[in-house]
Amino acid sequence: MQLYHHPYSMDSQKVRIALEEEGVDYTSFHANPLTGKNMDTFFFRINISGKLPVFQNGAHRICDTIDIIQYIHRIALLSSRLDHQEDTSDEVIELMWKIQKWDPRLFTLSHVPTKYRNFVAKFLRRVAIARMADAPDLASAYHTKLREAYETEDRLRNEREVTQNEEQLTCLLDEMENILNQTEYLSGQEFGMADYVFVPVLARIALLNLEEVYIANREKVAEYWKAVQKRPSYKVVIGKYFRGWRKYQTLFKTVCFLIIRSAFRKY
Ligand SMILES: N[C@@H](CCC(=O)N[C@@H](CS)C(=O)NCC(=O)O)C(=O)O
Numbered sequence: 001m002q003l004y005h006h007p008y009s010m011d012s013q014k015v016r017i018a019l020e021e022e023g024v025d026y027t028s029f030h031a032n033p034l035t036g037k038n039m040d041t042f043f044f045r046i047n048i049s050g051k052l053p054v055f056q057n058g059a060h061r062i063c064d065t066i067d068i069i070q071y072i073h074r075i076a077l078l079s080s081r082l083d084h085q086e087d088t089s090d091e092v093i094e095l096m097w098k099i100q101k102w103d104p105r106l107f108t109l110s111h112v113p114t115k116y117r118n119f120v121a122k123f124l125r126r127v128a129i130a131r132m133a134d135a136p137d138l139a140s141a142y143h144t145k146l147r148e149a150y151e152t153e154d155r156l157r158n159e160r161e162v163t164q165n166e167e168q169l170t171c172l173l174d175e176m177e178n179i180l181n182q183t184e185y186l187s188g189q190e191f192g193m194a195d196y197v198f199v200p201v202l203a204r205i206a207l208l209n210l211e212e213v214y215i216a217n218r219e220k221v222a223e224y225w226k227a228v229q230k231r232p233s234y235k236v237v238i239g240k241y242f243r244g245w246r247k248y249q250t251l252f253k254t255v256c257f258l259i260i261r262s263a264f265r266k267y
Pocket of ligand 1: 010066
């Protein structure tokens with residue numbers, strides 16, 4: 001089984017937490033979306049949208065995060081020797097979709113200083129144009145990528161849309177607070193699929209130094225956040241890259257890559 005992913009990608013984090021928690025072995029391939037590696041032609045031929053993550057088992061390829069997590073869970077159930085294991089409830093599946101519906105892109109980008117955001121956006125547009133010349137048969141897919149990039153910039157300029165996106169996050173966190181008032185985890189008494197999808201949302205908030213605004217004021221979510229950071233899956237998938245000073249080290253490598261490539265116009 002192969003997973004194409006990157007530590008920066010929130011959806012990749014969700015899938016990797018699932019793989020770690022369910023104990024499913026896989027071969028890992030990185031494609032950094034900030035340096036445009038997800039736009040390499042080899043990856044576009046795997047997933048024409050250039051989006052991460054992609055999970056492949058033999059000829060079976062899955063590009064949707066929730067579908068991948070459910071698939072991993074099924075594999076784990078099938079290979080498990082415990083025959084009393086129950087399948088996941090409809091409420092948990094519904095909850096996963098609810099969490100997944102919140103789009104972190106606007107939220108993340110709106111908290112990055114405009115100067116840096118524009119620098120990365122310009123670099124990525126140039127990568128798309130360069131790859132288009134490398135693989136003319138994929139030109140329309142690269143055009144779609146460029147259009148998406150311009151649309152995202154327009155959406156970021158639309159204050160109402162940015163505020164609405166933040167309000168959606170607030171509602172989602174309130175809802176999770178209510179659930180955590182009744183059970184230890186979102187998936188029930190055990191850490192499960194809804195938790196795999198939610199933990200990276202909290203990690204993104206923390207990465208942007210917004211814990212005080214969104215987490216600390218929700219008692220149960222704050223307790224939950226403290227507890228999940230102790231889990232080995234969190235440490236392997238997120239903590240290793242983003243805990244404390246490590247986030248600067250992780251970002252530093254990407255920044256160096258972008259500066260050098262931009263200086264030499266090597267996209
Ligand atoms: N349909 C995909 C969307 C995944 C997605 O949006 N991935 C983001 C990273 S979390 C991505 O690849 N962004 C890079 C890009 O769009 O170029 C899913 O649900 O898994």
